[in-house]
Amino acid sequence: MDAIQQHMLDTYRAARLSEPAPPPPGRHDRSALRGLYRHWFAHPPAGRPGPARPSGV
Numbered sequence: 001m002d003a004i005q006q007h008m009l010d011t012y013r014a015a016r017l018s019e020p021a022p023p024p025p026g027r028h029d030r031s032a033l034r035g036l037y038r039h040w041f042a043h044p045p046a047g048r049p050g051p052a053r054p055s056g057v
Helices: 003-016 029-042
Strands: none
């Protein structure tokens, strides 16, 4: 099942239960990736060097 099919199923279930419809797939992808990117730079994984930063800045 792909993301569109899952969204259609979730929308149908929400309508049957009189609940608000879920957001469409991909709606928050940019903000989620931006948050992960910022988190990685703030807390790089153990065993890997962090991003290269110029000295004296």
